[in-house]
Amino acid sequence: MVTRRVDLRSDTVTKPTEAMRAAMAHAEVDDDVLGYDPSAAHLESEMARIMGKEAALFVPSGTMANLICVLTHCQIRGSEVILGDYSHIHIYENGGISTIGGVHPRTVKNNDDGTMDIDLIEEAIRDPNFDICFPTTRLICLENSHAHSGGRCLSAEYTDQVGELAKKHGLKLHIDGARIFNASVALGVPVHRLVKAADSVTACLSKGLGAPAGTIIAGSKTFIAKARILRKTLGGGMRQVGVLCAAAMVAVEENVGKLESDHRKAKILAEGLNNIKGLKVDPTTVETNIVYFDILKDVCITEVELLKNLEEHGIHAMAEGPRKIRFVIHHQISESDVQYTLSCIQKALNSLKNIAN
Missing domain, CATH: 3.40.640.10 (Type I PLP-dependent aspartate aminotransferase-like (Major domain))
Structure with missing residues (x-):
């Protein structure tokens, strides 16, 4: 559970x-x-x-x-x-x-x-x-x-x-x-x-x-x-x-004073996503608290499948289109939550590689 x-x-x-x-x-x-x-x-x-x-x-x-x-x-x-x-x-x-x-x-x-x-x-x-x-x-x-x-x-x-x-x-x-x-x-x-x-x-x-x-x-x-x-x-x-x-x-x-921290965590999230093979995001375009990322076509998982996998780990997000997902940071999301999210995404993609092998 x-x-x-x-x-x-x-x-x-x-x-x-x-x-x-x-x-x-x-x-x-x-x-x-x-x-x-x-x-x-x-x-x-x-x-x-x-x-x-x-x-x-x-x-x-x-x-x-x-x-x-x-x-x-x-x-x-x-x-x-x-x-x-x-x-x-x-x-x-x-x-x-x-x-x-x-x-x-x-x-x-x-x-x-x-x-x-x-x-x-x-x-x-x-x-x-x-x-x-x-x-x-x-x-x-x-x-x-x-x-x-x-x-x-x-x-x-x-x-x-x-x-x-x-x-x-x-x-x-x-x-x-x-x-x-x-x-x-x-x-x-x-x-x-x-x-x-x-x-x-x-x-x-x-x-x-x-x-x-x-x-x-x-x-x-x-x-x-x-x-x-x-x-x-x-x-x-x-x-x-x-x-x-x-x-x-x-x-x-x-809470206005907390927005800068939200933006910093969004940037950390974007940079982490960009370092995961199979995902694409330009961290320089992340200016505030919203992060969009694309699942590259050579990755055998859809946005729906990835979101379902993340939900099994307690992470909830929204699709923004085919092979595109949106994350939004707010003041009740911690830096630990960001790192946990990145680790869960990496594990989900690693499991696909193991299945392929």
């Missing part, structure tokens, strides 16, 4: 710490839908300050947060948003911007580092005065760090360029900052600087920061007032939500 568990599926699997549970138990609460929950107000005020925006709003999830932001910027059905073809909003959020908001996605190819070429973004912008057959472009979305690109970070300079392009064409810029704190720590740049050019930004509190739930939206006071109405429309208005906000505040105060 396996007693050890190493959960590398995502940084969303973190468990609330004792400090978070204590904060939840003692949180001062009221009705947040009525605008009176003091713990929610405190978290929102602090997050607005950290992000350098006028106001902020707590919502249940990152998917709802991005949906609210897109719909607030694109209030007319048939509007268009430009976003990466591998962006989380486009691939992993159930097509909500289209099915619920009537917003048309116009995708631009994501580069390996998560960016989109500036000239391709500009080419994708529609001129509503040119042809009435076109939807009207109203918004550009970026993602930082970029999950599908392996947690790569977008620089402040790149984001500024996109922001200038948006202004030039009278558009808004939204940043899906689900892991914006990871990007900030990896780049050594404050969050407010990374999102300075953005009209809105989201930040997930339940990934690397480890809160039990919740995402923050930040923007202007006018934007947040509109977002608050949409939150209610989508069923995201909660009553004594200060219980969650108190835990989230602990997460921000205690």
